[in-house]
Amino acid sequence: MSDLVPELLNSLNRRPRRPGLLRKFERTAGDEVQGVLSEARPTVDVIVELLRSDSWYVGLGVGAVAQPLPRSTRAGNGDAFVFAREAVTRAKSSPHHVNVVGTDARVAEQVETVLWLMASILRRRSERGWAVADLLSEGLSRREIGVKLGISQSAVTQRAQAAGYTEEQRGRVLAAALLEPGAAA
Secondary structure (H helix, E strand, O other): OOOOHHHHHHHHOOOOOOOOEEEEEEEEEOOEEEEEEOOHHHHHHHHHHHHHHOOOOEEEEEOOOOOOOOOOHHHOOOHHHHHHHHHHHHHOOOOOOEEEEEOOHHHHHHHHHHHHHHHHHHHHOOHHHHHHHHHHHOOOOHHHHHHHHOOOHHHHHHHHHHHOHHHHHHHHHHHHHHHOOOOOO
């Protein structure tokens, strides 16, 4: 079996730099990687990227990080790191390979629920559905996508609906909103 970590690290740490990435993703042990993000939406984007490949167990730790941050992600500590370790362990027995552990257990469970629903949608998405979803995410119009893929606008709409594109986008927004500081209030 080939080592998938170098390709994953290249993808997660690609340039231009990912918004909110405080410390780049690094291999921690074996096939495990870890990064430090400070913003909710980019965090959700990373998780969706990992869920799309369906090759990784994803653990999200939500909590405080000891300051100042060290240069290396591997040297970091604080509740977020402890929670992430626990979440990865739990993800290995999770039906959707993703788990969230955080200071506020209720919010962590809500975020995890949204991610599980999204994982269910993403797992069923066809290659044609991914093609349309990717182009919609790039900001292309349905007409432009139709021209690019050689299909009608109606077919683009049908593929987007079958792919659960709108549901995925709403899930991203909801998960990010729940992760925002003060969302539990």
